[in-house]
Amino acid sequence: MTILPFFAAVVVLQFFSSLTVAEIKSLTISNDSRPIILLEKFGIIEIGHVTVSVSSVSVSSPSSSPVPDSSKLGFLVLSEESLPEVLLELQQNFSFCVLDSHYILHFFTFIDLSPPPRSQFNKSYLITSPSDYSLFFANCVPETRVSMKVRAEIYHNLDPNGSNSKDYLLAGSTQLPGLYLVFSLCYLSFLCFWFCFCWNNKQIAKRIHLLMTVLLLVKSLTLICAAVYKHYVKVTGTAHGWNIVFYIFQFISVVLLFTVIVLIGNGWSFLKLKRHGKEKKLLMIVVPLQVLANIASIVIGETGPYTQDWVIWNQIFLLADITCCFVIVFAMVWSMCCLRETSKTDGKAVKNLAKLPVFRKFYVLVIGYLFFTRIVVVVVKMKADFRYQWLSNASEEIATLAFYSLMFYMFRPMEKSEYFDVDNEEETAELSSRNKSLGSETI
Template identity: 40%
Template sequence: MRILGKILATFLILLFLRFTAPSTADIISVKIRSHNRDMILFSEFEYSHTGYVSVAVSSVGISSIPVTSNLSQPDPSRIGFFLLSDELSARYDHEFEQNPDLCALDIKFISVLFTFRDLSPPPQSSFNKSYNVTYPGKYLLYFANCNDLSLVTMDVRTELYNTDEDGTTKDYLSAGLPHPSLFFRLILMYLCFLVVWIYISLKNQQCFKRIHLLMGVLLVITLVYFLCAMADQHDLQVTGSRHGWHTWFNIFQFMRNLLFFTLIVMIGAGWCIWKPFLQGCEIFTLTIVILLKGWANLTFISIVESGPYNKDWLDLIDKFRFIDVICCLVVFIHTFSVALAAASAAFKEEEATDKDTSMSMSMSFTRQIVFAMLVLFYIVYSSAANIPLESTARLETGNYVFYVLMFCMYRPFLLEDNDEDLNCKGFLDHTGV
């Protein structure tokens, strides 16, 4: 367990060092140097009503890749920014399927904001203008470079926001992102959950073990995570940028996910049911899960923080999905295999033990099978709800339901009369925790 603690501490230090730098959200400032991608998705923003998109570029430079001795100068009218409605994105993809060599700026139904022909003359080579978006809906802000073998260097700042009826108040929070009020409701739900858990634990102190303490810690970390998320989203909504809350949000998200999967592995291994300690193979599995889940969380945070304008953005998405799937498979296979082995051992011991003890053991191991299937359903549900990022409400609803079921199944519970020895002392006290 000391090794696991060192691994967790190392991950937290790396996480803090990686994401303490300030970043922005719907106000995006980024420096692009010698970029040759033909398309870059800068922002996705959902307008609930009238809003604006503002694009400012400066220090623009265009150069050709020296692959031949006869090169023409890149055409600045073939480089620029455009806005695409999400409703027309399928039609947009169809146009490229029909003609792969088509320049995005030539498509009729897109809204070209400006091209590099509109830049001020050197040495400034800059542009700054706001555009009104009159129709609600989700829009995608793209940069297109239709000059083959050309490199673009520029400093970009974009702002996307809604306005009130008077046009005086800016709301930088996309309508598709979770509102701070959502996190406030989740805080109330988990606060009530924590109060109930403390009450049950105090009422059944004879059966309270360290696994139950870890479950309580998970609830506390989840509460702090939602507090940071609410503060972070409020900053985004009011200022369009972040002021440090996202760093703590990332750290507590990392801790929450890691502790959550650690608890699943430990409960699935039977640490709070019949085993006094984790065996070598189970410690190895737990270490693998911590490493994989830690890596997956760091990759996910890199995706969110870097944005789609990062040239490695698509690779990061594929890496996150792959690592997360592998981690979930390891957790399920381990939980289900331990549950099957435990159930098989219970049936073999049925004739060698008295009827009451055998029945109680069978019920306990059957509970492990049910828990394994619950883990499978949770993994499938969370994988389907986790992408896109706008599905926070669905994902957290599933998390809350799973928390309630898991905590209900493995709560400290003291039965009355004769069954007390079987439930509490007969099984929980054998854990040695």
């Protein structure tokens, strides 16, 4: 089995994965026979340090095979510019070992390991050329399985003469703490304004407005946790537990957002559980899909491309998220079609058709938001230079804030609203019919 298909697959994976935050990571590789393993992907602007420590190394091969050559197993750093040259070498010679390439930054091989039973090694490498780099482990001995514990520490040296000058958020990510802090302040200001507006119009505010207020609060807390999380990673290399808090609020925020979109998009302004069975069924589809997508997102964020199931979890995340978006869009289109059809038969053509312009605007808004955050942001992340990877995060947050602002403006509490006035009349008519039926039963 040659290394070329595996190396090509890893190269393709790099285009779909963002730069790692380069925090201090401890990895465990167990009984792995892959010829090439991508451990970290990172960018260096000026001076960077890469430290790799391995311990508890174990190499096993079939009894019929010779003793594995230790020089054919080791770690390497490869720059983005050298990648095509290495691929060309592999194409010209399928049995070529990437550790023998002249285009790699040779780290160390298993020859440098201390004798058993400890079998450990520690080495640092200074990188001075600005580029996008990848840290690999290569196994050029077929049918050989490797088990080991790896500790990778990658950071920028901001001040060569300073003692506390390490920046673990490398090129393209070091701006994230400030970025998330700015947007958290924007959402907190938005929350205060929305709360005051709803309080001043509490006589006409609906339950959906309360749910929208909770959504703003959770979104603000999510961004605050993201800012603190990235700050600790930037300064110390570890999250100090803030990653867990961030994932919790992120999960609640995403589920709340899709719930609000479903409820508004299907005309469920009062949360009337008995009237609208279709919305309950829709939520039973959307919410589990978002739970699955968030679980996959956590696995992707907390592990890395070195795990064998990492690609599968990426596929699960994409599939669940895209399916959820498709279900929401389909349900909104279906609601508009049903509204248009019922307006011709129930004698309320004018009243029902009054909803269509609002639903059409909201439908276009949701489609635009989903398209931008699921496609445009990914394209920006793939095409942007490694120094400007933070632009994809900024564009996503700007689009989300704009979507929130337009959605909240369209469905704010108002005396005269095309959306809520029709629902109020329908609610009044239903209550009147119920009272009449109860009165007839009593007689």
